[in-house]
Amino acid sequence: MPDTPRIVLHNNDTAPLARWLRAAYPQAGFRECNSYEALPALIESYRPEIVYSVRFAGTPGFPRDALFGPYSPRWIANGGAGTDHYGQWDPQKTIVTNAAGVAAGMMAEYILGGFLHFTLDIPGLQKDKAARVWNARKVRPLAGKSLLIVGLGHTGQAVSARAKAFGMKVLGTRARPEPMEHVDEVHASDDLHDLLPRADFIAVSTPLIPATRGLIGKDEIAAMKPGVIFADVSRGGVVDQSALYDALKTRHVAAAALDVFETEPLPEISPLWALENVIISPHCSSVYADWEQASFELFIQNLGRWMRGERLVNIVNPARGY
Structure with a gap:
């Protein structure tokens, strides 16, 4: 397992995510992506091992195929709890975690x-x-x-x-x-x-x-x-x-x-x-002042486990959806 995995931060506003990541793991290499449309090309060119992704613009148009395509990252950290927008995936090829419990x-x-x-x-x-x-x-x-x-x-x-x-x-x-x-x-x-x-x-x-x-x-x-x-x-x-x-x-x-x-x-x-x-209410019952930071802190903790070769928490079973 590499000490400095390649990471993509995928959200409509990645600036705070980048700041938190640099503070916790200055050695981690990463790219930022602020749209659904740009993610496929970035995954193909950068070949990240990890993608932290938030479904920020609804399910229609979400770049699911890029995440699970030929250049699929080894680990997708879903910033929310629900993973229905991912459909089914091969858990032997791609690990998906979620932020269940944060909200x-x-x-x-x-x-x-x-x-x-x-x-x-x-x-x-x-x-x-x-x-x-x-x-x-x-x-x-x-x-x-x-x-x-x-x-x-x-x-x-x-x-x-x-x-x-x-x-x-x-x-x-x-x-x-x-x-x-x-x-x-x-x-x-x-x-x-x-x-x-x-x-x-x-x-x-x-x-x-x-x-x-x-x-x-x-x-x-x-x-x-x-x-x-x-x-x-x-x-x-x-x-x-x-x-x-x-x-x-x-x-x-x-x-x-x-x-x-x-x-x-x-x-x-x-x-x-x-x-x-x-x-x-517009699907906002889980959206509170610090939810993004709480979700990302869970990712940071899991990233430490990943870099130490330990089992991640909140691994999603695609057959169960949680």
Whole structure:
């Protein structure tokens, strides 16, 4: 393993990444790339062993083929948690790591914030304030209510810890069920349909892989308890957006906080924009003030392992997507 691997930093703003890399490893040779279009030529000419990459302009046009083509780097460090934009790859040829866990706490706060937005009737309070009306509204507690977390990974576990602090009963699903702290019941993913009617709140935080595409479809939404409050921070494609819209319009699903969509940016013609019982955010639940530095610090730690010939952390299994 070379002492000074060739690295490409791929993001829309690589200046801070370059600064952090120089501070940690002055001997590392690297190039910077600030667009999707320029990456293929740079990989072919520079032949990097490592690429640190952030999906900064959405999935359409992302230079996936260059990353896994004939000049593929040995290690791709994905700056975010999701790797669905990579499709499938040969893990014997290319190691892919992700930054799972870096934004878990922030995403959990987004989910709980969405729940509180509706249980405290913030929209109604804002309307009354605008109208200068003193109207005593009833608020609803989270304590004693049941929360179903679909996907007990880093984010799901961060949600469960915060939900228990509110006094909620926490149910959750994961591919390999085992007892977990802050979760009252851990179930297999195949048990999802049976759990849906039990939940007052549902948080979806599973990665998008073939097994989870369309996981929350029309039948699953129909099985939910009437009046459930829903939050989705997974990936567009896990939830059937059309079926969810229908359920929100009829109030079978009382309200939803949605950070991910089947098409991003969400088209202006989407009927979701017009629903008062929906929070729409532009896939930013994981974006906080220092997230890029936290993600890159994880890369720096992994780079040290790489240079010492040690196993990297957060290696993604392409069959599982995490």
